[in-house]
Amino acid sequence: MNQSGMRDDHRPSPTDPPSLAERIRHEMDTFTPSEKRAAHLLLSHYPFAGLDTVAEFASRAGISAPSVLRFVTRLGFGGFPDFQRHLREELEAQLLSPLAKASPSDKGQGAPALASFAEAVIGNLRATVENIAPAEFEAVVALLSDPRRHIHFTGGRFTGALARYAESHFRIVRSHVDFIEGQPVLWRDRLIEIGRKDVIVAFDIRRYQEDVTALCETAAKQGATVVLLTDPWLSPIARVARHVLPAHIVAPSNWDSSAGLLLLTEALVAAVTKHLWDTAKPRMEAVERLRSGRS
Amino acid sequence: MNQSGMRDDHRPSPTDPPSLAERIRHEMDTFTPSEKRAAHLLLSHYPFAGLDTVAEFASRAGISAPSVLRFVTRLGFGGFPDFQRHLREELEAQLLSPLAKASPSDKGQGAPALASFAEAVIGNLRATVENIAPAEFEAVVALLSDPRRHIHFTGGRFTGALARYAESHFRIVRSHVDFIEGQPVLWRDRLIEIGRKDVIVAFDIRRYQEDVTALCETAAKQGATVVLLTDPWLSPIARVARHVLPAHIVAPSNWDSSAGLLLLTEALVAAVTKHLWDTAKPRMEAVERLRSGRS
DNA sequence: CGTGTTCTGAAATTTCTGATACAGCTTTTC
DNA sequence: GAAAAGCTGTATCAGAAATTTCAGAACACG
Structure with a gap:
């Protein structure tokens, strides 16, 4: 949001x-x-x-x-x-806005508020899926399944959490995965070694953040492939992005909803895991052993 | 051709x-x-x-x-x-023709992965909403809307990102909001000053994480109120939690889906923002001014 | 690391649309 | 029933919009 x-x-x-x-x-x-x-x-x-x-x-x-x-x-x-x-x-x-007029000005009753919010979010998810080109989605899956690529996740103030979520999953499925912090100061050293072999997966929705844009532009200039998850209004990052996956975000709230972005993220995780299953399975088992053996 | x-x-x-x-x-x-x-x-x-x-x-x-x-x-x-x-x-x-729009749902071979995944997630959201007691949801809203309370968000490996997401929103809507890192070492000092006035909002789904459980148990013992967002099988934290909001998480993937948790989070953010609008609005505006004036 | 191909945008060109002036026609009014 | 007022259409114009041209840039390929 x-x-x-x-x-x-x-x-x-x-x-x-x-x-x-x-x-x-x-x-x-x-x-x-x-x-x-x-x-x-x-x-x-x-x-x-x-x-x-x-x-x-x-x-x-x-x-x-x-x-x-x-x-x-x-x-x-x-x-x-x-x-x-x-x-x-x-x-x-x-x-x-078929739902805009359907929503009464109810004064915060629990279930109705939650239910109508959920319906709006579900509408967003449907619309998001409808507007994603299958080939585009597949292309991103292929990109993220390439073991020779290095994957970097990043995002803005709120969407940074989604980038983290993505990173925490991909990190287990495959190697060469990391998360780039939002602070521009922390990029500098990272950015140096980003080139053609790298993929930047950026999350950015409206109130687009200049520093995220700057990061992606620089990375693109150095030959990196940029994948963008954004809203239908398209972050300026779209200019340098190879692939764009837009998600609907408008909800009956003072904030935007990131559910569509999460959906795309999880779908990507699922698809890539399946794609890389032969190598992902041992990795996941190894991680599991480490965790249980730790305590 | x-x-x-x-x-x-x-x-x-x-x-x-x-x-x-x-x-x-x-x-x-x-x-x-x-x-x-x-x-x-x-x-x-x-x-x-x-x-x-x-x-x-x-x-x-x-x-x-x-x-x-x-x-x-x-x-x-x-x-x-x-x-x-x-x-x-x-x-x-x-x-x-209002019926024309009714059934564009399946387009077959296109992106079956994405489409069916989305349908599963949507099913989760519906099930989640139906299983939430309205009074429980309202009680949590009221709790998080109390300006005298201090709110702490925390979560596990994957759900930690959701906790961050929640924190980044609530931080703007109200004061006394923070995020507790996953590393147990980092709690120690925080935990000392947690007491009756504090609320712990914990995200935890299966493969429940022992350290998160430990944190919540200690906090509860010191008089803090624990709110738990978890899966239908209920994290062990449920034993010490005042309020529990379960979300359905099963998806056609090797991983669980957190979409239901995100839905609840966003619904809480929306409801609390509305509830505290008189004080939240000036805060949001101030943040906006700071952001725009920064560059 | 060149070389040919494809893609892209600035600018010139053409087409067409929206707008206006004016004269004919219709309706109203005394 | 005649004059005035109002309405309408034809012809025309100005300007904006779509289209084409062409040269530079990016890209893939060897």
């Missing part, structure tokens, strides 16, 4: 955003005949008809282009592009 | 709605780096990102306009307007 500062403005406003369609319906009787034609077309195929060009819209409505322009101006928009932008935003907001 | 300009995909047959997104996902590995950037942007904000102008799309994807054009041409469209029209029609068709 990355801090997103002022997320309280994200809460549903007391007065729900009045759909443009609603307003048009309400003002219908004040329109001129041509405007009514435009309004009817728009409402009958709301809002897609409005996403066409002016010419197309005019033609479908049976009026002229200038009439369409006058129509949107009358609705208070600065121009046709302005009008279209509004339609897109409205559509996007409505389509992407 | 590749795309022949205008394929029949322009007129989708009623039987299969092959979302463009799906096709992109499957062809992802055949894309050039720039095309991958474009694809990632489009998929992450599907399909709205594609409804912008070429320039805007290019800018958001971090590539040049020609690369965007090459991308859509490569997908088989006659040009950007053609591409946009396709997106609009697909969106309209999907939105007008």
